[in-house]
Amino acid sequence: MECVVSLEGLVSSQHGQLKYAASFIDETIRDIRLESGHIHIVHDSPKGNAAIEEQVRKLIDRFSQGDFGFKENILFEHKVDTPYEGDIIAELVERKIIKVLEPGLFIFREPFSSLMRFLDYSFVTKIANRFAGITEEQYPAVIHCDTLNKTNHFTSFPEHIHFLSHLREDLEIIEAFSQSIRDAGGWKQEQPLDLNANLAKPKFTMNPSTCYHCYEGLQNETLEGDGVTVTAISKCHRFESRNHTDFGRLLDFSMREIIFVGKPDYVKENRLQAIEYLKELAVEWNVDSVLEIANDPFFTNDFQVKASFQRNQEMKYELRLTIPNINKSIACSSINFHSNTFGNAFNIKMGKRNAVTGCVGFGIERWAFAFFAQYGLDEANWPAAFREQYHAWQQKSL
Known part of the structure; x- marks a missing residue:
């Protein structure tokens, strides 16, 4: 699917910032481009174009709200x-x-x-x-x-944040994780074990x-x-x-x-x-x-x-x-x-x-x-x- 939204009301100096931020709208976005005063977003989101457009308009509102007199020099x-x-x-x-x-x-x-x-x-x-x-x-x-x-x-x-975590300090969880990797024939992006339930709460991030x-x-x-x-x-x-x-x-x-x-x-x-x-x-x-x-x-x-x-x-x-x-x-x-x-x-x-x-x-x-x-x-x-x-x-x- 391709969602096309007009950039009317957004000054051209903010088009790049909008394109940058729009990448975070949905994990299924495959391409974003700016053409002829519009932003084009190619995606596979089950939410549909209406949901993507709603988020784009929120970003446009964020980057165009008020005239703060950007000083360029x-x-x-x-x-x-x-x-x-x-x-x-x-x-x-x-x-x-x-x-x-x-x-x-x-x-x-x-x-x-x-x-x-x-x-x-x-x-x-x-x-x-x-x-x-x-x-x-x-x-x-x-x-x-x-x-x-x-x-x-x-x-x-x-x-920007990259959180760091590890398996919880629980032998049953650690052994179950190890066994699940063996059973799956190696690491797979979609693990049969629920990592969200078995990872410790992050104390660190990458700097x-x-x-x-x-x-x-x-x-x-x-x-x-x-x-x-x-x-x-x-x-x-x-x-x-x-x-x-x-x-x-x-x-x-x-x-x-x-x-x-x-x-x-x-x-x-x-x-x-x-x-x-x-x-x-x-x-x-x-x-x-x-x-x-x-x-x-x-x-x-x-x-x-x-x-x-x-x-x-x-x-x-x-x-x-x-x-x-x-x-x-x-x-x-x-x-x-x-x-x-x-x-x-x-x-x-x-x-x-x-x-x-x-x-x-x-x-x-x-x-x-x-x-x-x-x-x-x-x-x-x-x-x-x-x-x-x-x-x-x-x-x-x-």
């Missing part, structure tokens, strides 16, 4: 006539450089895997290490539900963002001086439904962050300095890019209020790199200011007041995808500065 733009215009994903798959396990879940081989390591090394040495007193931390790939609750992630981005562990680690502490700066890289996980078929939307990805926690001036000044370092790097590496005011894709009925507040207060910037083949750009780095949201949530003190926080994030796989999408796999076509730095890193890594 480009802070920096570096335009480059890049040499590669092919389908880099198709080429990487054909040459077996990446192995697609399922949409959004990849195995990365050389030279993609080397480029990822080089990019992370560069973000540390060329940006993070320029901040005085910075320290590096290592975080687990899972996070406690109680910790995630303090970040408001459950209410702001519930669609959706690197910086959350930093705030958890500073909980109930009083910081000295003006604040602290930390860098860390972590595997992050976000479920994005059919959006994993979009360029760069991964189920499992690597996020390097630089995290500022301290007095307002300390965090704001370091954040502004990070923006300058990032702009310098974009020019040095000659990547086609734009730095602009952005907002998080809040999955809540008060989306417009939250998103407009972020934009108008300039709390989030994104460095977007162009993907020439699809004539779009993807966010590869974000620069965020959280005010005292996390300082309050985790009781992180600066004297008698709660700390404010900010962070700079680098999506390692996205940077690699975008660079290859602009310059291809032939190193002879790479920008000279990037190529020289990459070769110097390779020699150092031998």
Whole structure:
């Protein structure tokens, strides 16, 4: 079946957000596309078109409610006539450089895997290490539900969450499960045993963002001086439904962050300095890019209020790199200011007041995808500065 709904009343800047959110309407959706002012949803839902349309109209109402004066502004733009215009994903798959396990879940081989390591090394040495007193931390790939609750992630981005569980600590349940697998001839998606009744209530989820562990680690502490700066890289996980078929939307990805926690001036000044370092790097590496005011894709009925507040207060910037083949750009780095949201949530003190926080994030796989999408796999076509730095890193890594 195909459900077609008019987008009348929804500004064009919100069409992409609607398409993204519509993927979560029903598990049977097979395709979503925007054409001629309409959204087309191909599905096999037993609920029928009327139920799908009702949910689409709820989303349209969510994203178009009120005029909050979205503030759009480009802070920096570096335009480059890049040499590669092919389908880099198709080429990487054909040459077996990446192995697609399922949409959004990849195995990365050389030279993609080397480029990822080089990019992370560069973000540390060329940006993070320029901040005085910075320290590096290592975080687990899972996070406690109680910790995630303090970040408001459950209410702001519930669609992303990957819960972790295990069989209940009951020998009868464990043995029955094992026997059911044997009887079925191996794991099947539809198990004869009711997993819902036999899985323990989740205590953990996969970590959706690197910086959350930093705030958890500073909980109930009083910081000295003006604040602290930390860098860390972590595997992050976000479920994005059919959006994993979009360029760069991964189920499992690597996020390097630089995290500022301290007095307002300390965090704001370091954040502004990070923006300058990032702009310098974009020019040095000659990547086609734009730095602009952005907002998080809040999955809540008060989306417009939250998103407009972020934009108008300039709390989030994104460095977007162009993907020439699809004539779009993807966010590869974000620069965020959280005010005292996390300082309050985790009781992180600066004297008698709660700390404010900010962070700079680098999506390692996205940077690699975008660079290859602009310059291809032939190193002879790479920008000279990037190529020289990459070769110097390779020699150092031998």
